Amino acid sequence: MDPQPAKHDTPDANVVMAVHDADHTIINNRQKDTGRWGTLVLAYKTLGVVFGGLVTSPLYVYPSMPLKSPTKDDYLGIYSIMFWTLTLIGGVKYASIALKADDQGEGGTFALYSLLCRNINIGILSSKSANLNPSNSYVNQSRKPSRLGKFFERSLISRRVLLFIAMLGMCMLIGDGILTPAISVLSAMDGIRARFPSVSKSLVEALSAIIIIVIFLLQKFGTSRVSFVFSPIMGAWTLTTPLVGIYSIIKYYPSIFKAISPHYIVHFFLRNGKQGWICLGGTIMCITGSEAMFADLGHFNRSSIRIAFFCTIYPSLVLTYAGQTAYLIRNPSDQADGFYKFIPSAVYWPMFVIATLAAIVASQSLISATFSVIKQSVVLDYFPRVKVVHTSSSNEGEVYSPEVNYILMILCVAVILIFGDGQDIGNAFGVVVSMVMLITTILLTLVMIIIWRTPLALVALYFVVFFVMESVYVSAICTKIPEGGWIPFAISLILAFIMFGWFYGRQRKLEYELTHKIDLERFRTLLTDPGVQRVPGICFFYTNIQDGLTPILGHYIKNMRSLHKVTVFTTLRYLLVPKVAPDERIVVSKLGLKGVYRCVIRYGYSDKLSLEGDDLVNQVIESLRSHVLHCSNHNSVEVEDETSELEEAKLAGVVHIRGKTRFHIGKHSGWFDRTMLAFYEFLHSNCRSALPALGVPLPQRIEVGMLYEA
Structure with missing residues (x-):
């Protein structure tokens, strides 16, 4: 205010x-330039905190894409789609562009909205009292707002819509905190059934639920006590999976990288039509976790995240998916278990252990991010007050909320037990991934126009490429709403309505007090x-x-x-x-x-x-x-x-x-x-x-x- x-x-x-x-003299106590070696150390640490959902995606991507009698050309087309999705959305959009749109070191959809608030007057109250909005404390008066900025300042409806979009993005990230533990642990534990088909599906679901409960019960102790093992686990995962991928490429289909040519994508859609479009609901999950790369910017510097992504995560995923695709080209009927079937027998159980540990780390990172988002919302009066406990004396970002923790645990276990089919959870997960990406694209476009004053030709190029690409993904995944995709929509809309109702009531009280x-x-x-x-x-x-x-x-x-x-x-x-x-x-x-x-x-x-x-x-x-x-x-x-x-x-x-x-x-x-x-x-x-x-x-x-x- x-x-x-x-x-x-x-x-x-x-x-x-x-x-x-x-x-205007506030100094951000963010990490300064740590030097070359310090940046490399941070890059190593990011593996265990930032990229959990992204690097475990090979566990569940292919099982989420049921194809009827898939051919070699179908798999080449799917790999081409995943390669360019990883390259454009992961490499260009997030690692190269979005990381620049930080709010004094913080990232994520809420940071983008915060950045807009600090440069234009976009409170949700009427224009006569909009300048009384707390979010406008840092409005930059050094230059005149753009035409688009003036439009938002004048239009109450547009300001409300923008606030709701930002809140919906945050709520989708919270939904990610529910679905990531469920699908990651369940997909990892499915390795038991792959080796022992006689093991019932119910037993795997029960074991997954027990692991999830243990993860949530340990949250009150904080992640600092176990975080030292996070990076080695994810380091082992990002090293071993591409090695297995290279082995599969050599053994099954050495020319797999010809699929990098985009013409395989065109032929895939021409050949499969509507069925190919529906398959996008599964391929979108190859990029899950990219939003966490942006949202966790406050914990690491920009250089460390980029080094970790381009030097380890990106090549690891490219090789792993190439290996899976090469295996499936020779064994098309094994798509329903596309990860564990391509693991050689000699290293099966070590890979099962590493996959399970990686799934736990991925779960932990998203749960911690959810606590952080809730805390940010509470202190800014966007969310009803809940108890927030700091579990580390040295890391202020390490927080825990008992109420939120147990609600997440109940919802996560319910998702596993009620929607235990990985296909249904995958549909829900795809909705979260695609919607958050689309919301980030919209907010980032506004930042480019209103704050960065980027030339309109470049803004149009960015918006057309990514908005069209992600809109196609959203349209495809929306066909899965009756098959589990409604779960995150229901959760996110309820949370967004709670946040909007709370913030609106607080603002109306403030308006009354000022008058x-x-x-x-x-x-x-x-x-x-x-x-x-x-x-x-x-x-x-x-x-x-x-x-x-x-x-x-x-x-x-x-x-x-x-x-x-x-x-x-x-x-x-x-x-x-x-x-x-x-x-x-x-x-x-x-x-x-x-x-x-x-x-x-x-x-x-x-x-x-x-x-x-x-x-x-x-x-x-x-x-x-x-x-x-x-x-x-x-x-x-x-x-x-x-x-x-x-x-x-x-x-x-x-x-x-x-x-x-x-x-x-x-x-x-x-x-x-x-x-x-x-x-x-x-x-x-x-x-x-x-x-x-x-x-x-x-x-x-x-x-x-x-x-x-x-």
Whole structure:
């Protein structure tokens, strides 16, 4: 939130301007240039964190493409499709272009939306109050917005659609966190049936469910304790599978690489028609995990991800798929088990163990990414508050949410037991992959036009190639919606509706508070009432606005007839930037009345909420002391009086006051407001309080109820 102050000479306006100026000095504490060897080390580490879903895709791609009586030319056409999909989408779109579109080191669909928010005014409220949206704190005013940017600023509907698209992309990634463990572990465990056909399918599903449950139960311990084995496992996988692929190429079909020629794709579709188009629903999964390569940009630098992709992942997948295809050309009936059948008997069980471990690592990486996405959404008020625990003292990005973890576990096990057929889960997985890619293409195109100001010819080339390519994939996979593809749509739409409803309700509350705020003059009038007493102690009065005071304050004073001698109006400000430097975390100011101060505590969406309980009180008081010393004009008596007053207030007791507000939905409200605000009230009544996140003791909390008229 970055309101425009009405007057620059008032104390309250000064603190707003101070916060606004300080906002533009935020230094991102992202990893700096680590040098050549440091980058190579990071590139090795990315194998175990970033590429889990991508490198395990050979386990389930071919079984997801049922072909009727496939021929040699069919397999050559399929391999050509996978090769160019990997090359264009994985290599060109993500590794070469998307990685440049980071939001101060963070990647993913939400980072793209954040980048747009920081350059144009695209809040979801009406244009008269759009500048009050928290997401616009970092709007770049250094140059005029483009025509497209102006269109989004003027159109409320387009802003809502864009927000919903960004949220849908995030929700699809969460759906990926459900489906990746299911399909990866289930596909790996299917190796038992490939070797022992007498083993029942139900037993494989049960074993897969047990492994999934164990993975989720271990989440509370964090990944740092086992992460040292992640990269060796994925390194072994990316080394052994292409070696097996080379063996199969030599043994079964040495000329397989002639399929790189795109004319095999044309002949494949001419020969198979609709059936070939439907097969795209399986080939799309060869690129699954590419979005994680972009989303995990915040954990590694751009160079390390590119080195890992182009030097290990890409050649490994190209050779592995070539080997599988060469085997299937000579054994076309083995497509239903296209991975384990092409493994030589001498190395079958070692490869089974490596495949199972790789599936576990792939599951872990997507689950961790889901926790990170949920945390970012919560701190930016895009998602109802859930408990977020930091499981590592050295890695702030390593988080765990108990509620989210157990919901994911239940859904993941349900997917395995109810839709145990790998074909159905593969259909659902394909929907997630294709939709997230398409959403990224749309947002990245907007970034090119609005922020990068890329020449329109290049933008058109990018958009036409990737939008058309991914739209064809989406159209193909949508035919699988009745066969399991509806699962991620249902999950994602529910999550997106929850996120949109929560964010809309929070914004409407903010709009009400800004239009009914208490200015400094009215506050002074309230305090001069003879019946209002200044009681001992220090009060942290939480408010969502900075330019003015929350209307809850007037409600509180009129009913309680008192105010603490030291009152600090505190705003927790979550910014659309990844990190806020620790020395810029707290901004304080005097409000021109004795014992009354303003405090803004700022966090980026990748920051750890490190101020808790007494630590919060001590740091704020220390900041107030420093501010008093800085603004005292060398008046030692005044400094001593104010600092002693702060210390006495702290000793007298600390209380934290927050509003417990609800909407009163009137008869004149439209159907959209009635629906969304009623849904928001349901969410708000069932989520966690904001103050427990700060570790405020229960005896120090006070909630003041008030109705806001919608």
